[in-house]
Amino acid sequence: MKIVRTVQDLRRELDEARADGRGRVGFVPTMGALHEGHLSLVRAARAENDVVVLSIFVNPTQFTEAADLSGYPRQEAADAALAEGAGVDLIFAPEASEVYPSGFATTVHLSGALTETLEGAARGGAHFDGVATVVAKLLLAVGADAAYFGQKDAQQVLVVTRMVADLGIPTRIVACPTSRDDDGLARSSRNVRLSAEDRTRALAIPRALAAAAAAVSGGEASAEAVHGVAAAVLADAGIEPEYLAFVDPASLEPVRTMDAPVLCAIAARVGEVRLIDNAVIEPVAGTEGGAA
Known part of the structure; x- marks a missing residue:
């Protein structure tokens, strides 16, 4: 080399x-x-x-x-x-x-x-x-x-x-695909700056993404309602996101209903460290094709 x-x-x-x-x-x-x-x-x-x-x-x-x-x-x-x-x-x-x-x-x-x-x-x-x-x-x-x-x-x-x-x-x-540590946190050069306590709190970010996906899998189609589910997970960890957005994965335009693949994107400061993460959430089978 x-x-x-x-x-x-x-x-x-x-x-x-x-x-x-x-x-x-x-x-x-x-x-x-x-x-x-x-x-x-x-x-x-x-x-x-x-x-x-x-x-x-x-x-x-x-x-x-x-x-x-x-x-x-x-x-x-x-x-x-x-x-x-x-x-x-x-x-x-x-x-x-x-x-x-x-x-x-x-x-x-x-x-x-x-x-x-x-x-x-x-x-x-x-x-x-x-x-x-x-x-x-x-x-x-x-x-x-x-x-x-x-x-x-x-x-x-x-x-x-x-x-x-x-x-x-x-x-x-x-x-x-996003590379993640065993605990689910998305790998980032900034992660080394997290204290042990903040590292634990930061795990709420991938948990929020998973909670949003689970809500959609359970039949929830309202982006506003799914937003509330994910926001609650972050709030429980004392994290106030800079943004928690549900957008079209290609255009990044906001969506109202979860009837097509949707990108859920999060940015938040945990302690002094700014972290981002995202996941594409797939709709429940048979609901694709509706108006966003």
Whole structure:
């Protein structure tokens, strides 16, 4: 495994791989602080490609809170060891000046519900501008056949998929299932900042998702009623969500009835740590097709 810092070196390594007959490239973009969730994406990429590239870049333009940016863990040596063990061939770990050189003046902006609701509303429009811009730059630098993202960041997956389609970037976007710890908590680099007490409280988030799904399985079709069920689980743990939303999984438009697959998305602070999670809730058999 090699670590490269510049786009020029990245492309040289990939050109050499293609010349050796290893033409199919899979890409896993990360901000480092790797955990099992990232490694599951690497394994998915490894299974389908000849070469696996993983990027490590803490993107400053997608952070709306300076403390979140400064506090984001940076552990390249540990990350490199994990990446190599999971089957990564090449790590792209650029400096900020490589991604945003002097005079950089371009932003990729998507409008509409995909970027203006949920995380866009909570974190501001600049968040997804930062995400779209850096992912576009990384995809163009790597030239991968496929890029792998976790479904925990469901809105990000939709934004990236829309951007790739709109800009004609020839990379297939693959959404992989949310990786969870044995207790059900969605894996996140932020989880290490949870105290033992807050870690226990945070388990109310996946429990709320499960309670919502159970309510629908039990025949409840009102999104408002299901919202109440999930909100009660969070409240019992002393968690006030930033949002608890029931939306169309493709458009993120709000829904009123649970008669088609619905994305339930939650964002909440537990202690000082902001967590997100989601699940697609399937309707009771035979109720699909109604008006949302």
